[in-house]
Amino acid sequence: MSTGAAQRHPEVWRRHSPRETVVRWLWIAAVAFVSAWSVSALDIEWIFFKDAHVQAADLAGRMWPPRWSYAPTIIAPLIETIHIATLGTAIAVIFSIPLAFLSARNTTANGFTWAVGRGILVASRSVNTVIWGLLFVAIFGPGPIAGIAAVAARSVGFLAKLVAEAIEEADRGPIEAIESTGASTGQVYLIGILPQVMPVLIGTTVYRWDINVRESSVLGFVGAGGIGLHLYASINQFAWQQVLVVLLAILAVVIASEAVSAWIRGRIS
Amino acid sequence: MSAAHPSAWRPPPFFGTRGRQNLVLLAAIAYLVWSVSTLDIDAKRALAGFGRAADLFIRMIPPDFGRWELLLRGMTESLQMAFAATLAGVVLSIPLGIAAAKNLAPRPVYLAARGLIVVGRTFHEVIIAIFFVKLFGFGPVAGLLTLALSSTIFLAKMLAEDIENVRVGPIEAVRATGAGFLQVVVYSVVPQVLTRSVGTAIYRLDANVRHSTVVGIVGAGGIGQTLSASFSRYDYDFAAAILLGIIALVALGEWFSDWVRRRLR
Amino acid sequence: MALAREHAPPAGGARPLLAVEALTKTYPGGARALDGVSFTVARPEVIAVIGTSGAGKSTLIRCINRLVEPTSGRVFLGETDIVSLAPGELRRARRRIGMIFQEFNLVDRLTVMENLLSGRLGSVGFFASWLRRYPPRDVANAFAMLERVGLAGLHDSRADALSGGQRQRVGIGRALMQNPDLLLVDEPTASLDPKTARQIMRLIGALAQERATPALVNIHDVALAQGFADRVIGLKAGALVFDGPSAALTPEVLTSIYGAEDWSRTIRKADEDEAGA
Structure with a gap:
């Protein structure tokens, strides 16, 4: 009886069809690529960030x-x-x-x-x-x-x-x-x-x-x-x-x- | 028959009674007089402006696209700032948004997060930008941080509202199956807010493209900086080219954002 | 109920009040809504236009004042061929045609008085209508009209504050403020309950008679049509299939208009209504 049921019904279920999956991954890849390009091209000097909190605190102190x-x-x-x-x-x-x-x-x-x-x-x-x-x-x-x-x-x-x-x-x-x-x-x-x-x-x-x-x-x-x-x-x-x-x-x-x-x-x- | 009927009629006043209507009208006129007089407007200079507008217009035509490399670099920088800031905003807004959702966060955390959002939303991007310029120097990094900060605050506010509007039924249903906290979030909260949040993020990307054109006014990079420089050099035909470039960029951004959000539904 | 029968037909040789000649309308996409419809109206009478949904009733009356442009054919209002008019002349001709709608089509955010006076827009300029400065005679007529349609005292109410029956009374008043030579009435009762529907039909009939104005009424309720109209025009798939006195509406005629159905109850109901009214 149970083997019969398994034969009539698929045992694998995926939320997205293969095509949907590809499209989703393409979107994710595009977002990742654009983000990487944007961040890298801006030439961010990460060194600045190391003492940013000190500088910000200093500024806040001078305001008060x-x-x-x-x-x-x-x-x-x-x-x-x-x-x-x-x-x-x-x-x-x-x-x-x-x-x-x-x-x-x-x-x-x-x-x-x-x-x-x-x-x-x-x-x-x-x-x-x-x-x-x-x-x-x-x-x-x-x-x-x-x-x-x-x-x-x-x-x-x-x-x-x-x-x-x-x-x-x-x-x-x-x-x-x-x-x-x-x-x-x-x-x-x-x-x-x-x-x-x-x-x-x-x-x-x-x-x-x-x-x-x-x-x-x-x-x-x-x-x-x-x-x-x-x-x-x-x-x-x-x-x-x-x-x-x-x-x-x-x-x-x-x-x-x-x-x-x-x-x-x-x-x- | 018509002799028995009144032959005059005025529409009922918009503000309740006729007295109140006149009062509002009087107040409006008084305001106009007061505001115009305190602005110490120099009528002669204002009138001269119209002549100068024509002069300016003539100097803007034809727009000078000769320095297109400079224009392109500025626009690319604006776009990069917008993309990177949206990305940072999306990541940072998730914890802030959850903290600002009344139904998820403990009360002190909620109040602190809401306070941050109220204060952050008040200040114009240009004001935020000038502080980042003071901290990190001129250039696109200050612009990026400005847009990232305002995006975080905007997206967190929208996310918090979406979370607060989540229907309780599905949460109870998933909890009733014996699921843990994270499972509850993934199976009942996320599906309810995801589509809207992606739509908001795309909208914010569009808004960031707009704002990226202006933070350059105080030296925070992007096409705005190029524009500001060309204005201060009275380089009006190049400024006209930049303005046209900005209009094209913003219109394109709006079209893209509308297109993606239509597809999301 | 033959209200207008005592009116003599117009003097020999004169144009009829309304003449529709071979009116045809083909919508873009090829749907033919009207197919060579012709009829004349020689005296002030209430004419019901009946037919199934999509038979072309609404297109017919909208082609008469050209809210819908007819594809071919002619419409004479007295001596004027409406189909051939240029836009400015068309506006002048429309002032002579009052129209009443199924959904009342009042401007919701304006007062009853402003809605009534909008029937006079053709006679005042743009700035006068902006400042709501209408001639005293129009204002007095509007107050009289309000009393006649049973809404005395409601002149300063906003249109969206009224009930359906009251809104339709304003709609009727607006059309009559034009002092029209012809009334076009599009399903006046379809959005109303049966009792209000009868009151509204009675009001339209009485006003048409008082003012000796012919009225062309689209209506899908056969019993109401029989009860209140002098004459009935039947449309089927855009073509005119019946034109005669309402008393001549037999089951055979109804079958030719609507298709086979047991009509005895519909017709008997109309007779009973007549006795009750």
């Missing part, structure tokens, strides 16, 4: 205690940092709405306008805020205007991409109903589509604002205003006790803005 007398000096730059994030986000919202309609497949005019919209999206999103800052400092000179422009330039693509996706997923029914009233194309977008994507627009805006506060904290490194300038200056003067004060201030502002953003987004949905 924080020089609280520096705090009043950085209040204005901190507020400027938040202003840069807020105004930059606000400008980005205004431009992102037409850009979103331009780059959504169902609302763009034709293939060419769609490609233009997508091109702007990719360019805006691929270039980091700080690099945008570099560019705008060359245009507007150092200061918060360059920072605002940088934040807006990076955020417009971020917002427009998510809103365009929402437009593409908008319910066809109401759009059809508004079309059937004889409304113009602009009215169909305004009454039929915009209310549908409003929650996405508000949610992403608040979320992006919170990211932008964090981004604005380093715009000063390239001269685009905000607290980053003071951090950079303090580091270059080796004023480590000042650096700690600035870091604590950034920590507080970023965590507070994250909390505000989470609270607002929680209330929307």
Whole structure:
């Protein structure tokens, strides 16, 4: 009886078919190869790592205690940092709405306008805020205007991409109903589509604002205003006790803005 | 019939009452005035900027790909930093992620791990990079360590959340068969978090490619350093070539990441 | 129930209110949804369009206001050939055609009033509609309409806060705010419970009669069609197989539309409903 069962059923079971196994090993080999190439090509001097913990401890020691007398000096730059994030986000919202309609497949005019919209999206999103800052400092000179422009330039693509996706997923029914009233194309977008994507627009805006506060904290490194300038200056003067004060201030502002953003987004949905 | 009906109607205010609506509007205008006035914006300089933008644009065209070797070296370095940092991040995030999972770690360990994650996430990569530059000198090692640190923290946070969301049923079922702790982890926790974690890691690789282009601003290697140098030399046609290279690299990274994550599902 | 029968046919020689001539629609991929459908509507009456799912009911009414582009054929609304209109002219023609949908198709996040007034979009400019500045007459008409469809006082409610029957009443109000020459109604009751369905059909019939507006109603419930329509058009596989008064719907006719089935209970039910209504 038992021998009969063994003959009818296979005694070997493998989780993956031979082909799956090969594919898995190929992936693993590719990852291993790329990792080895990356690490070796970077010419890492492992000697540095031997006393890294000593150096880090030394740095931490020089930071303590924080020089609280520096705090009043950085209040204005901190507020400027938040202003840069807020105004930059606000400008980005205004431009992102037409850009979103331009780059959504169902609302763009034709293939060419769609490609233009997508091109702007990719360019805006691929270039980091700080690099945008570099560019705008060359245009507007150092200061918060360059920072605002940088934040807006990076955020417009971020917002427009998510809103365009929402437009593409908008319910066809109401759009059809508004079309059937004889409304113009602009009215169909305004009454039929915009209310549908409003929650996405508000949610992403608040979320992006919170990211932008964090981004604005380093715009000063390239001269685009905000607290980053003071951090950079303090580091270059080796004023480590000042650096700690600035870091604590950034920590507080970023965590507070994250909390505000989470609270607002929680209330929307 | 229509005479009996009101002929005026306003949509109900977005913020509850009309008074509150006006208050919000007033606050927004007040904020705008306050922020713009404190930013001491020089209107003349801002307007001059538009002329300079046109000038800059003209100097950027055509982009100068003549020094393509320099461009390629910078981009390769950025990619290598991104790959190595993702690898380090994946390895290091496993213990940190387990430590930050409420349902696995003892409370003091959990609190310490969460604290580290909150503080680490707050600071922008560029800030972290400048410290590593101070410790290890200029070059890609500082960039690599920056990205590795922020990847570790990001991946650990995601892993911890995935572990916390694991369903308890399968764990109990495997434990009921008499399996040991490691067997329980391998047979019930790992299968539930593995696919998501691989997806997160691929996403982070994409994010690291983006971030690797910026840490060079403070001298931490990669294409960002090349870009920063070309800007400070007013070498704008080369900068334009670098920007196009970055856009291509990041777009490619995003496409690859989307492609792999689609296949994982 | 022959509501519109007392209306005299239009004066001799004039165009009918609606004339559909050899309307054909072939979807990309070759599926033929409409196959040479022709009929005319000479007086304000409620016309039920019946047929199985996929028989082309929905395509038919969407081809009339060109939410779906017909492949060939002509549609005359009075003197206007809708099929030949350029986009701007088509928008003007659509203002004369009110449409009511199965899924109501209200804009959920807008108020009832905004949904009603969206029926007037054709008569106001873009910025007026942005700022919600509608002419006082339209606003007063909208309040009157709200009362007529039984929703007085709900003008500031958001559309997604209403029940299914209430939402369809808003949908009906929106279509009638256009003061249309023709109502296109796509499965108005398919998303509603049987009692609400009857109330909604009764409302559509009453409003069509009050305003002397012909209504073309897609409906898959034969009993409802018989109970509330003056005339029935039967579609099978995209072709018109029946066009006559609803009283002429015999088991043989139903078999020709839907295929063989025991129809006696369906028809008797319709008779009972009629007695009860």
